Amino acid sequence: MCQEGRPEDNGFGLRFLCGCVADAYLQRAAIQRGYTVVIWRGRHVVEPTELTSAEAVAYWLDVVDTARTLETHFQPLKLNLWTAGNGLPHLHTHVIPRFLDDPAPEGPLAYPDDLPDPFPDDVFRDDLAALRKLASSARF
Ligand SMILES: [Zn+2]
Numbered sequence: 001m002c003q004e005g006r007p008e009d010n011g012f013g014l015r016f017l018c019g020c021v022a023d024a025y026l027q028r029a030a031i032q033r034g035y036t037v038v039i040w041r042g043r044h045v046v047e048p049t050e051l052t053s054a055e056a057v058a059y060w061l062d063v064v065d066t067a068r069t070l071e072t073h074f075q076p077l078k079l080n081l082w083t084a085g086n087g088l089p090h091l092h093t094h095v096i097p098r099f100l101d102d103p104a105p106e107g108p109l110a111y112p113d114d115l116p117d118p119f120p121d122d123v124f125r126d127d128l129a130a131l132r133k134l135a136s137s138a139r140f
Pocket of ligand 1: 002043044090
């Protein structure tokens with residue numbers, strides 16, 4: 001993640017929010033509508049505890065802006081923020097809208113080892129365009 005720079009397309013998703021210190025990528029794989037990964041774009045850090053206080057404030061503001069953008073567009077019942085990094089140890093946070101017809105309504109929705117097929121291109125592009133428009137007016 002450190003070495004990829006700040007691309008528009010990181011292979012897993014397309015960026016809709018380019019924050020002060022982090023980028024938010026809408027995931028192509030049809031895990032859940034709006035499933036997004038926010039990636040810290042500063043020096044290599046694994047845990048949020050390695051950030052200075054100023055960096056932590058900047059990171060979580062970018063995460064919250066991402067979450068608000070998703071909330072505004074998808075109107076989920078609940079948002080889950082998941083900062084794990086067990087498999088890929090560079091600071092990133094999954095921001096997951098949760099819905100009534102969710103596959104695991106009372107528990108976490110894990111990022112699967114075997115990714116499902118991508119969303120239909122028109123659905124993905126429409127969501128991405130709406131999120132980019134909303135994100136351009138962040139900070140909320
Ligand atoms: Zn790193």
